[in-house]
Amino acid sequence: MSHDSEAVTHWVLTLSCPDRPGIVAAVAGLLADHGGNITESQQFGDELSGLFFMRVQVTAAASREVLEGALGELAGRFDMDWSLDVAGRPVRTLVMGSTAAHCLNDLAFRQRSENLPIDIVAVVSNHTALEPLAQFYGIPFHHVPVTSTTKAAAEARLLELVAELDVELVVLARYMQILSDDLCRELAGRVINIHHSFLPSFKGARPYAQAHDRGVKLIGATAHYVTGDLDEGPIIEQDVERVDHTRGVEDLVALGQDVERRALARAVRWHAEHRVLLDGRRTIVFR
Structure with a gap:
């Protein structure tokens, strides 16, 4: 079944990790690989702490289990703390x-x-x-x-x-x-x-x-x-x-x-x- 025929969910992803090149590209690429369309993205690199922070809202048909599995692998590469939730969930x-x-x-x-x-x-x-x-x-x-x-x-x-x-x-x-x-x-x-x-x-x-x-x-x-x-x-x-x-x-x-x-x-x-x-x-x- 294609993503177009599946129910699309609006997700919010937040993460922090040691700052280094390639984080935004890796996150955006992962979401794109899973049919995600980014609707909002903000990021900040703190020179004092050396940490990078990012918040992304994305629509995607991929399931939570699939996205969390992929994000878990990415987190291991970048030493990330991250969370994924449905946008707007009370x-x-x-x-x-x-x-x-x-x-x-x-x-x-x-x-x-x-x-x-x-x-x-x-x-x-x-x-x-x-x-x-x-x-x-x-x-x-x-x-x-x-x-x-x-x-x-x-x-x-x-x-x-x-x-x-x-x-x-x-x-x-x-x-x-x-x-x-x-x-x-x-x-x-x-x-x-x-x-x-x-x-x-x-x-x-x-x-x-x-x-x-x-x-x-x-x-x-x-x-x-x-x-x-x-x-x-x-x-x-x-x-x-x-x-x-x-x-x-x-x-x-x-x-x-x-x-x-x-x-x-x-x-x-x-x-x-x-x-x-x-x-x-x-x-x-x-x-």
């Missing part, structure tokens, strides 16, 4: 929050109305304040209290849910608990946090009060991957809003919530669309 996502609802509400609304390519399969919270919102969107809600004595059990329950629900991405949507180093390692590259300040400034508690005290002219928010180093994981996206001396702390909080929503939504979308590749402590974002 990523199974678990959202964690505490009491603030704006980020959860925004993600759930964008999933429903703006084709944000995620499937929120659960909301987990250490409080019950978000349960009505989760119910409104028809998302299962799990109350997992966290205290100094129950933290280990709470994280074990989280990992159970990740496994049971086949979760691919965890989003900390103003979840006001610090994840343990062990949990960060277990879910490395799969947890996105929104920090309500423009990192690295004003880390920790009450960042808007800190910002007001310093008389800042810009407030911002930072979406980043979570690591064991508090609020220092690889940054995916940042956004800012200009303010002046007339703004009080409550004004900064209200403005900041909108900035948080925007930055988090973009970071989640780019991750779900496989546009974010890790480069040590930094990220490569193909927008």
Whole structure:
């Protein structure tokens, strides 16, 4: 049977490897050999790390097994890390929050109305304040209290849910608990946090009060991957809003919530669309 008569799938391929001549030609040639038509291609060579990064969208009739087999052979030649997925497939996502609802509400609304390519399969919270919102969107809600004595059990329950629900991405949507180093390692590259300040400034508690005290002219928010180093994981996206001396702390909080929503939504979308590749402590974002 010819490729023309087979079902065509729109794939997204991402890869990173040590930079050397011939990578793009080899990838393009492999895809062409399997009837692929490249619809989008972006690449970047990082002189600092010596790594090459590439994201390709391609339509092809070849099966996943055939493409993965060929890519596995190519990866051996170039020492590649790579992934292949169906373009636009909703990523199974678990959202964690505490009491603030704006980020959860925004993600759930964008999933429903703006084709944000995620499937929120659960909301987990250490409080019950978000349960009505989760119910409104028809998302299962799990109350997992966290205290100094129950933290280990709470994280074990989280990992159970990740496994049971086949979760691919965890989003900390103003979840006001610090994840343990062990949990960060277990879910490395799969947890996105929104920090309500423009990192690295004003880390920790009450960042808007800190910002007001310093008389800042810009407030911002930072979406980043979570690591064991508090609020220092690889940054995916940042956004800012200009303010002046007339703004009080409550004004900064209200403005900041909108900035948080925007930055988090973009970071989640780019991750779900496989546009974010890790480069040590930094990220490569193909927008």
